[in-house]
Amino acid sequence: DAMVIQNPRYQVTQFGKPVTLSCSQTLNHNVMYWYQQKSSQAPKLLFHYYDKDFNNEADTPDNFQSRRPNTSFCFLDIRSPGLGDAAMYLCATSRDLLLAGVHEQFFGPGTRLTVL
Amino acid sequence: AQSVTQLDSHVSVSEGTPVLLRCNYSSSYSPSLFWYVQHPNKGLQLLLKYTSAATLVKGINGFEAEFKKSETSFHLTKPSAHMSDAAEYFCVVRPSGGYNKLIFGAGTRLAVHP
Numbered sequence: 250d251a252m253v254i255q256n257p258r259y260q261v262t263q264f265g266k267p268v269t270l271s272c273s274q275t276l277n278h279n280v281m282y283w284y285q286q287k288s289s290q291a292p293k294l295l296f297h298y299y300d301k302d303f304n305n306e307a308d309t310p311d312n313f314q315s316r317r318p319n320t321s322f323c324f325l326d327i328r329s330p331g332l333g334d335a336a337m338y339l340c341a342t343s344r345d346l347l348l349a350g351v352h353e354q355f356f357g358p359g360t361r362l363t364v365l
Numbered sequence: 366a367q368s369v370t371q372l373d374s375h376v377s378v379s380e381g382t383p384v385l386l387r388c389n390y391s392s393s394y395s396p397s398l399f400w401y402v403q404h405p406n407k408g409l410q411l412l413l414k415y416t417s418a419a420t421l422v423k424g425i426n427g428f429e430a431e432f433k434k435s436e437t438s439f440h441l442t443k444p445s446a447h448m449s450d451a452a453e454y455f456c457v458v459r460p461s462g463g464y465n466k467l468i469f470g471a472g473t474r475l476a477v478h479p
Contacts, residue, residue, distance in 0.1 A: 253408075280465060291455060291469035292409070339408055343465050351397045351416045352465055356408035 252276070253357035255340050261363045262330050270325040270360045272340030281323040282354065283315060284339040292339055298323060327362075335364045367392045367460045371470035379478050384443040386473045388456030391437065397459040398439045399467075400430055404452045412454075415439060426450070451477045 253274045262268040272281065280299050284292035296305045298317045312334070314326040327334055338361075341354040372387040390396060398415040413424025420432045430441045439456060456470040 255408075289472075291472055294466060297465075337406075341409075351414055351459075353399055353411050353414050354465070354467060356401075356410070358408040359406070361406065 253340055253342055253355050255338075255357040255360050257360060258358060259361050259363070261365060262327075263365050264332065265329045268327050268330055268362070270327075270338050270340075270362070272323045272325070272357055273321050274340075274342045274355075274357075275321070276342055276355060277320065278342035278355070279320075279345040280343045281317060282341040282343075283313075283323070283325050284341065285334075286337040286339055286359070288336075295325070330362070330364045332364050335362055337361050367396070367458060367468055369456050369458045369468050369470040371454075371456050371473050373473050374471065375474045375476065377476040377478065378446045380448055381445050384441070384446045384450065384475065386441040386454050386456075386475065388439045388441065388470060389437055390439060390456070390458050392458060392460060394460065398430075398432060399457040399459070400424065400428070400439075400441050401455045401457055402452050403455065403472075409455065412441070446475075446477045448477050448479070451475055 256271045282297040283295045285295055286292040294306050295309045295313055296315055312328050317323045337359045339359045340357040343352045343354045368391045370389045378384055400412040401409040402412050403409050412428050413422045415422050415432045423429045428443045430439050432439050454473045458468045
């Protein structure tokens with residue numbers, strides 16, 4: 250089945266220690282997104298890639314970076330995690346925005362990040 | 366500015382009774398509307414989407430939603446709740462235009478009691 254895969258599902262890191270979260274997709278979608286979701290809140294968009302074009306949300310901290318080496322993979326790098334960065338991180342994909350139709354986003358299962 | 370309001374943060378129903386989760390949106394243009402469900406420690410799963418083809422939209426697991434432009438509402442319903450329906454539900458708007466940024470409601474937590 251075509252899907253969005255996130256690894257690991259649970260990640261524990263130490264305060265200030267860099268961490269990388271991984272997302273891959275078999276849907277061949279052009280657009281990939283990273284969201285942060287804190288407990289009992291809606292997901293918050295951090296950034297997205299349209300093909301190789303990176304689009305950062307205005308309020309995303311510099312501490313968060315992303316890489317997309319190819320269509321299938323996208324990484325979220327947190328350079329110096331703080332206690333406030335503990336959250337669920339969701340990856341999502343959608344089809345080419347220039348194609349006609351309503352393009353829902355397909356979400357992965359998420360990575361729950363704990364910062365000690 | 367476009368926004369989504371989910372009118373109930375928590376809804377509790379008994380198994381076998383109807384479910385109603387309320388959502389109102391604010392949009393200058395014809396939006397795309399979605400309902401997503403999130404079970405604990407899981408990602409979001411699409412329940413249904415409004416594409417302007419029909420105002421009554423049927424989704425998975427027996428859910429449906431009706432788009433009412435005059436009321437700017439997109440309420441989610443199910444005739445008979447099942448224990449497995451207990452989850453967080455998000456009403457989501459995608460404003461018209463090329464950018465696929467979604468606007469999420471705050472979510473409604475549905476509890477289903479035996």
